[in-house]
Amino acid sequence: MSSREPRGLSLRAVSKSFGRGFKTVPVLRELDLEICSGELVTVMGASGGGKTTLIRIIAGLEQPDSGEITLDGHTIQPGDVGYIFQKPVLYPYLTVKENILFGVTLSRFTGEIDVDHYRSLLSILGLEGLEGRRPNELSGGQQQRVGIARALIRKPPLVLFDEPLASVDEFLSATIRDQIDQLHARLGFTGLFITHHLNEAFQVGQRVAIMVDGAIAQIDSPPRLLENPKSLAVARLVGEPALNVWSLGVDGDAHQRVVAFRSASVHYGARPHANSAQARISKLRPSAHGWLLDGTLEDEVNWLSSSGERAQVQAGERVLLFSPQAQRQESFVFSVLPQHCWIFSQ
Numbered sequence: 001m002s003s004r005e006p007r008g009l010s011l012r013a014v015s016k017s018f019g020r021g022f023k024t025v026p027v028l029r030e031l032d033l034e035i036c037s038g039e040l041v042t043v044m045g046a047s048g049g050g051k052t053t054l055i056r057i058i059a060g061l062e063q064p065d066s067g068e069i070t071l072d073g074h075t076i077q078p079g080d081v082g083y084i085f086q087k088p089v090l091y092p093y094l095t096v097k098e099n100i101l102f103g104v105t106l107s108r109f110t111g112e113i114d115v116d117h118y119r120s121l122l123s124i125l126g127l128e129g130l131e132g133r134r135p136n137e138l139s140g141g142q143q144q145r146v147g148i149a150r151a152l153i154r155k156p157p158l159v160l161f162d163e164p165l166a167s168v169d170e171f172l173s174a175t176i177r178d179q180i181d182q183l184h185a186r187l188g189f190t191g192l193f194i195t196h197h198l199n200e201a202f203q204v205g206q207r208v209a210i211m212v213d214g215a216i217a218q219i220d221s222p223p224r225l226l227e228n229p230k231s232l233a234v235a236r237l238v239g240e241p242a243l244n245v246w247s248l249g250v251d252g253d254a255h256q257r258v259v260a261f262r263s264a265s266v267h268y269g270a271r272p273h274a275n276s277a278q279a280r281i282s283k284l285r286p287s288a289h290g291w292l293l294d295g296t297l298e299d300e301v302n303w304l305s306s307s308g309e310r311a312q313v314q315a316g317e318r319v320l321l322f323s324p325q326a327q328r329q330e331s332f333v334f335s336v337l338p339q340h341c342w343i344f345s346q
């Protein structure tokens with residue numbers, strides 16, 4: 001491999017549509033993604049957005065219509081990939097040990113069984129003592145961990161996780177996430193973990209790729225995604241606590257402009273400030289993460305950047321939102337923390 005060839009997983013302009021003629025549905029649209037060698041990245045996106053299609057294509061289970069996919073500069077071979085399915089696919093008549101070792105004993109992957117590696121997988125995944133059981137004698141979470149051990153037994157350089165925690169509760173999910181992190185630190189594989197849960201996306205791996213309309217809209221660390229989403233679609237997907245989106249009308253280029261802010265950043269009882277924008281609240285709706293506010297801005301001057309494009313409200317600047325009740329109850333005033341407030345043109 002020449003020094004100019006990329007290390008890690010590289011996807012360039014990968015496209016995929018399903019169906020034919022008028023019924024063609026584009027699922028991936030010239031998707032680009034670069035993952036460093038040894039990095040674990042989560043891909044988060046809405047349900048039905050194409051995440052499973054993406055990793056099936058990387059694994060060679062589905063063919064792309066166009067685009068290029070390489071691992072460390074080479075075409076990916078079946079033996080390069082460990083695949084963890086949403087629902088573990090275990091052989092019902094084989095024991096836990098036989099299921100885990102199945103891949104090593106297959107003739108095309110013939111190799112020595114690394115007993116130390118096998119033992120460390122059992123230990124990290126909490127499967128010790130269960131080796132003689134069959135899948136129907138295991139809980140769903142234990143079956144999923146057997147599936148993870150089976151995918152990792154050959155130490156593949158690339159590991160693909162297809163929403164493996166979708167059907168376990170949050171407590172167990174947190175335990176398995178921690179085990180996946182330990183395995184990644186120990187084995188150093190390049191990994192892609194797909195999910196539509198924000199918690200999972202933020203707690204597994206180093207960076208999160210946000211998938212919107214069949215492409216990666218932004219790839220960043222969790223704090224950067226929270227503080228500086230590049231578009232309204234990204235802000236909505238990382239929008240727990242709930243995101244309020246208000247129209248600011250149309251700009252000079254006929255783009256719709258909106259201001260978006262998180263409910264959790266709304267504070268009550270703040271004092272008016274010289275650098276404030278005012279708004280009337282027309283409706284308050286409760287959500288699990290705070291109030292969702294419908295309203296109209298009365299003074300938007302301080303919300304605009306000098307270029308008139310998307311801007312984050314300046315640090316130290318206060319944005320005040322007055323509720324209709326304020327006229328009757330003088331102290332009913334909201335303020336929004338500026339670092340959780342953005343302007344988008346779309």
Ligand SMILES: Nc1ncnc2c1ncn2[C@@H]1O[C@H](COP(=O)(O)OP(=O)(O)OP(=O)(O)O)[C@@H](O)[C@H]1O
Binds near residue numbers: 046047049050052054
């Ligand atoms: N083999 C197929 N034939 C036709 N359409 C398909 C096929 N596989 C997937 N699709 C469609 O492609 C779209 C993306 O599906 P995909 O399973 O990749 O999404 P996803 O993001 O993984 O969803 P989820 O999070 O709900 O699992 C869906 O509209 C789905 O119906």
